[in-house]
Amino acid sequence: TLGRCLESVRGVVDEIVIADTGSNDRSREIARRHGATVFQIAWEQNFAKARNxxxxxxxxxWVLVLDADELLDPAxxxxxxxLLAHPTAxxxxxxxxxxxxxxNCHLWDQKAKPNDSTFECVRQYPAYVQHENIRLFRRHPDIxxxxxxxxxxxxxxxxxGMKISAGNFLIHHLGFIADDHALHRKWEFYRDLGRQKLRDRPEDANAHFExxxxxxxxxxNYEEALRLFSRACELNPRLGVAWFFRGLALARTGRHHEAIESFKRAAxxxxxxxxxHENMGDSLYNLGRYxxxxxxxxxxxxxxGKSPQIESKLGLAEIRAGGIEEGLARLRRVIEQEPHSAELHDRxxxxxxxLGRLREAAEAxxxxxxxxxPQIEDFMRAASLRAQLHDWQIVINLLNRGLDRFPQSAKLREAFLEAERQSVRAETERKGDEQYQQGNFEYARRYYLEAIERLGNQPQLESKLGLAEMRMGRTHQGLVRLRAALEKDPQSAELYDRLMGACLLAGRPEEAADAAERKLMMVGPHPDSYLRAASLRALLRQWPQVLNLLQEGISHFPDSIRLKTALDEVQAHILPMSQA
Known part of the structure; x- marks a missing residue:
């Protein structure tokens, strides 16, 4: 990159001075070819000393400072x-x-912006984050x-007390365009130097902050970062940026109440x-204060003025605050503005x-x-949503696309094989359901058995098989299967409903009532569940239990008209009997 750096200042500067701290490549040759004065210095773990x-x-x-991985903008x-002619700057x-x-990257306190540069050397990069530094200054003994x-x-x-003015040109920095290993070595190097700087200047708020x-x-390393930012705030309580990053460190450790106070100090x-305001909004959201x-x-x-990322967060908060359609419309609108942002799609x-809108979630x-x-996890999530909708052919297609893009992914391969098995099971189960609906219980039983043989004895399939066997006259065998399915999945409302129906079919209303009450205990209260349990006890003329069930239901759902009506009817029925 040194060659490109020096080429970018051709015809702009009068001289080029390079201090070589021990390069072992062709850097000195490249520098001299561009007319630079190159001299060797010892590297002493001190950038300021080397630059001076x-x-x-x-x-x-005048002095213009560029690093080897930077380019001067042609303009x-x-x-x-x-700027150089300004008399006082x-x-x-x-x-x-x-x-x-x-x-989707972040750098410091900023989100990346789409790259709008027309400069040939940098326009291929999708995004940038901008900061400012004093890179142009007069040569002066005090500077x-x-x-x-x-x-x-x-x-x-x-x-x-010298005047600092705003420059109107750009420097392009390519230092973050590197592989992860190279970047990590760079970060470790800078951290070591930062620790040295802190030892040299222990009372320097900026050293702690950096x-x-x-x-x-x-x-x-959020706890260590928090300690350093807190110390920076102690040393310089007016250092707003330290308060801000202290808030970030607190938020990332889940201490959102403290983070909000730190953000207020930053403000x-x-x-x-x-x-x-954005990060304070994040903490408030995480506290449920939508x-x-x-x-x-x-x-x-x-x-x-405009920020699709923040507007997307606003849409999510609006949904959680109750403005569902308004929030969804906002989330969709910002995706139209910035369709390539993964974060917006994720929200x-x-x-x-x-919201339980699984089909819309799958489409999104x-x-x-x-x-x-897309990454591997994106294909996995899209497939998972379709799997919940039992759209198995779409699941298989999505995972196939993922494997085309990431052929070495064991996770995608395993999910694909499982989806194929589930697809076969679902088709076999569907055929069994069709035969059951048509009254062909023997054929339904065969399909359910085939599905179980393919994928194992899943509770839903075992329950359907038990119901088919009941309809074939195999009462004991069917009930055993239905109860075994419930033991495997004791919180499935559907399995309890099948057992209740089977018990009634077998003329065992007491067992049906027991199953209805167990459903209330294991699955959770619902007005319909209380009504069904009460109706089964009414069938047995067990009126105290009926009253207890309806009163308990009303205590859970005081606004339920159907429960109140049922209680009134039962009380009206019981009162004449008690008077008689």
Whole structure:
């Protein structure tokens, strides 16, 4: 990347000075070919010292600082001369675009933005996060770098009371476009230097903050990051960004009440307000305070004007606050605005699933496969939703597509084989259901047995088999199967209903009533369940039990008209009998 870096400043700068800290590749040859002055220095685990040695060799009036993995934007050639001619400016804050390989990435307190650059060298990257740093400054004896890592001349400019102005050109940073192993080595290197900086400057709030960022963002060491951010806030209570990241660390450890208080301090000390409101909304959402979360997201949107990500969060909060259709419409609208964002699709899938709208959730998951860059888990989730709908052929097709994309995935292969088995079972079971409905109980029994032989003795199949055997006259055998199925899945309402029907068919209303009451205990209360249990006890003329069941049902469901009506009818029936 050094060659591209130096090529980007051709015709823009008067001299190029490079301090080589021990390269073992062709860097020095490349630098000299571009007309650079190259000199060797010892690396002493201190970026500021290395940069200051290079700075001492500069002869130009102004200094432009670029790293080897950075490029100067072509427009800078026309934009720089007026900046250099400014009579009082001593340094310029320059916007630096950090390019990323995924639009769903976060960096520091920012979400990635779609790359809109037309610069040939960077337009292939999908996203970036922008920050600013003083990269252009006058050569002056009082201006030099400070800090063994995250070094800056800004500290010196501020201490000397020198004017810092806003630059109007870009630097493009490609340092995050690397494989995971290389990035991890880079993060470890920076963390080691950050620890050294902290040893050298133990009372420096910024040193604590910078190391906290490394621990939070690159190592997910949230407790250590929290300790560092908290110390930064103690050393400089006006450091709003430290309060903000302290809130993030608290939120990531699930301490949302404390996080909200830290975000409030950030807001009062100059924190980035749109990020403050967004993350406060996240904590409020996680605490179940959905209406308050909506207000925080709306405040963030008021500041930003437009953000599909935050609007998507707002839609989810609206749904949980009761505005279901409004929230769903918002979630779908933001996907239209940014169809390639995986995170937006995930929120719509989660919302539909939470609402019990499984078909809509499945359709949303499949839309993500078509529009966003799908991963193995995306195919698995889409297939799982279709499996819950028993759409087995669609499940198989989805997993097939996943295997085409990820042929080495054992997880997808295993799910595909299971889906094929379930598809065969479902088809065999369907044929058994058809025969049962037509009264062909012997054929139904055969299909159910075949399905069990293929996939094992599943409770639902065993229950259907038991019912078919009952209708064939094999009462004892059928009831044994129905009860065995319930032992395997004691919380299935459907299995209890089949056992009740079978007991009535066999002329055993007492056993049917017992099954109805056990369903209430194991599956949970429901008005229909109380009514059915009461009707079975009424069939047995067990009126005290009938009254108890209806009164218990009303205690659970005081607004149920049907339960109250049934109680009135039973009491009207019992009263004449008691008077007689």
């Amino acid at each position: 040695l290079a700075l001492a060799r500069v002869r130009a009036d 800078a050639k026309e934009l720089l001369p007026p 001593m340094g310029y804050l320059v916007q630096i675009r950090n390019y990323l390989l995924d639009l 030099y770098f400070v800090g063994c890592v995250h070094e800056t001349v800004g500290t010196r400019l501020l201490e000397a 190391l906290g960022l490394e621990e939070l963002e690159h190592f997910r 009062n000390t100059g924190g980035k307000m749109d990020a403050v 209406e308050s979360a909506c207000r925080s997201y709306e405040q963030a949107l008021d500041l930003l 719509l899938v989660a919302a539909c699933a939470w 998951a499949e839309a993500k496969l078509a529009l966003a860059a």
